[in-house]
Amino acid sequence: MDAFLDLARADSLTRLVFFPTVACLPLLLFPRGGSRAVRLYLLAVSGIELALGLAYAARHLGPGGVFLLTRDRGGPLDWIPAWGIRYDLAADGISMPLALLTVLLLPLVVLASWRGIDRHWRAYGASLLVLTSGILGSLFAYDLFLFYVFWEVMLIPMYLVIGVWGSERRIYAAVKFFLFTIAGSLLMLVAILWLAWTYKATAGEWSFAYQDLLRLDLPARQQLWIFAGFALAFLIKVPMFPLHTWLPDAHVEAPTGGSVILAGILLKLGTYGYLRFAMPLFPHASAASRGLLLALALTGILYGALVAWMQTDMKKLVAYSSVAHLGFVMLGLLAADLVAWQGALLQMVNHGISTGALFLLVGMFYDRRHTKRFEDMGGLARVMPIFAFFLVFSTLASVGLPALNGFAGEFLILVGSYRSLGAWAIAATFGVVLAAVYLLKMLHLTLWGPLEREENRGLADLSWREVGLLLPLAVLMLAIGVAPAPFTEPSRPALEEALARYQARLAEPAPGEARLLPAFEPAVAATGPAEPGGER
């Protein structure tokens, strides 16, 4: 406990993760209904959290602009020693970009909810902050038990955000979201238990530490079962076809802020988990099921695109486009190729930015007209030129127009996966074409054409607040699109290392019975006064 408090005071991952949760407590002091003060407070908290995140990343960016593994200072703390469960956080080039995306989106979400959320602001703020802690904790957890706890902590606040502040069918959507997600994670729990028990049986001591479990080389059959438990949890989260049915419901019913977090970050935790846990822990099983998963990813890309094309509701269209985009990310991960992985990681961030922006724009229209249907739109470019500009910009980024961020990610994924997957990658390019079809259809139905609805004539264009929250996203889209290297290079060592280990494991067949591989020491950042990790 004392050691934990010491950690929380220092410039540490612990502080980054728990600051939002701690910042919930003062919310109790605000009077009921004092929503303006609450909003300002939340904005301040999320701004501080963003600053903390950026400062941490800047401080630990190693020489040559690469981000090496940084363990939380002081090393792991014992949590439940009898079962080898430790409180252990670490950040590396794979988790840090997603963490930065999270802290970047948080203030934007608060701003975006400024008008849309009309009741229970204190509870809304607390949900957002706890959710942020859960996300960051899942990204940084280096102990599987801890990871599971954070993973589940994300669930409740998101459930509340959808269910309390959503639209008409919110309860249905919230319960569906919850049940789908927890179905996957409960099976993952059994898989974690089995994995840890096998480690105990093999190594003679309990451990849930990621580094320890990485050393476990399991027989093919057992690997497949445990992999299935993990993969199912992650693929539901992604969501991969055919497990995606919760997503459109959740997105359509969620308030704007909820949709942004859901699409921007929560979905990425599925792909992140697949890259971080499912592939390295069970290389043979993941290689064995690659064909099936590729087929599903490709189906997801094409199916998501086709269904998006058919939508009459703008938010649903964007939601289905997520299914297609995340299919691309999965394709990149399955390719097991450095360039494809870099692309996949970049695309996770890209999707968070551009889809986040699209959801924000849908929300802004909804705030004005309380509808998201295309039939109520049309010709908006004439009355809302700034809105139109940002919508076109974000759409083009999402389509993958060169010089915007989507292009960089998709290009890397396709180039990388063509090397190892060949025809699969070629088939996936149709997804890019389809994305252009349905996204341009969206532009057509919303912005161009005659202004048919009388109600739309008097619509106000974007306010300064709204421009202010879209502008950073637009700048990022352009920056990543023009110069992707500064955004991909910091993650390169972590990806290279993971890939090398993955391929080395695959080079040897799975053993007949569980055995321990020699300890593997990742390159640790040399910055920071305390040098943790090494002593264990």
Place this chain on the structure above:
Amino acid sequence: MSPADLASLVPELVLTAAGIVLLLADAFVPALRRLWTPLALLAVAGAVYLAWNLPAGSSFGGQLEASGVTLGFSGVVLLAGFLALLTSEGYLRREGILSGEYHALLLWCVVGLLLLVRATELLTLFVSLELLSLCLYALAAFHRRLPVAVEAAIKYFLMGAFVSAFVLLGVAILYGETGSTELPEIARALQAGPGSQPLATLGVLLLVAGFGFKMSLVPFHAWSPDAYQGAPSPFVAFLSVAPKAASALVLMRVLTAVSGGAVGGRWPDLVALLAVLSMVGGNLLALVQRDVKRMLAYSGIAHMGYLAIALVALDGGSWVPVLVYLVAYALMNAGAFGVVAMLYPRPGEEHRIDDLAGLGYRYPLLGGCLTVAMLSLAGIPPTLGFLGKYLVFLHAVESGQIWLAVVGVAASLVGVFYYLRVVYTLYMKGEQAAPAGLLLDGWGRLAAVLSAGGTLALGVWPWGLLRWMLDAVRGVG
């Protein structure tokens, strides 16, 4: 009976005496009624202190024992009793039935349970069970002007009387077969006996049925929804936890005693069957309930099913999962029934879940506590309910019963659905007018906060509790 024997009974004696004092005081100075709850709480706190300092060892010629394990289970019983007393005050005042009998009966229930936990001899066990059961029947009917309460008590009594007969018959048969009523002796005799002992098997089966009934395992569960529905809600917080905890220990003792012998081979399969039936049956039946107390009754059946997973592969590693699970269960059930007792002002009517609509905003503290209780019951981290489930499942995986963990996980998925129904009714349904006639007293709020806070705090920092338990059960088979 030596002074040392008597000294080993001090916690029970204190509670018994406190019950008698309360009963007499209620007759002679009824004006001081408001003091009974604090006095009873004081007695329970004193019993905790005395039980904590009780030296380990056996007394009364090996009929009672005191060890880390009995202390752990006694702790669960006392915790449940303490929280139930806290929530009772407001309920009894609101209903106008505050009197010393209630407190006295509850304290004597606790005495019966403490003895049940410590008994290693079957007749002592039976007498403790009867002491417990009679007090329970009376308490179930305590709101005697309510027809539902009387109906519930009669149902409970009829079934309970059968069970007492079962247990007694089981004891008699085992005595006839082995010539002893002491569990260690019985174990020795069974091990030395011939290959097949149908009568002894029948005796053990009767005991399992009897304590399975007290634990409300499927198929011995039918009484619990009716009894819970009619009985006073604060008392149900006790009824649904403490007798189950003590019965779990008795089952573990009996099964350990027979596991080595010729009648031992098939017991794990039987317990696994009970566990699966209870998990699946309890959760599926809870799913269709509209009454929150009936829902919690079926959820309790399911929870005993999870607990029984740890009883399938009985070894030294079973104690800690069972104990953690019971502590969690005591806290979350006290929270759930405590809040239900406060928010439903008409105990004679149905406790519809829909009546909670929007109350989470009107009563943020109680709503929050009920939510924590529900999440813990559903097994969502970082609550103690999650840790309990986790340890039970881990124990199953450890002993090679992965399939049981998978069934448990599938069953808890069903559970999530109906626990969430309470949460979304609290927060996502339209707000309604406050129910009339509520009495939200400080004691009740304290109970809700203690149980929710304990659930969360122990869920996040479990090591203190776990370390104590690991130490306590060290060296106990």
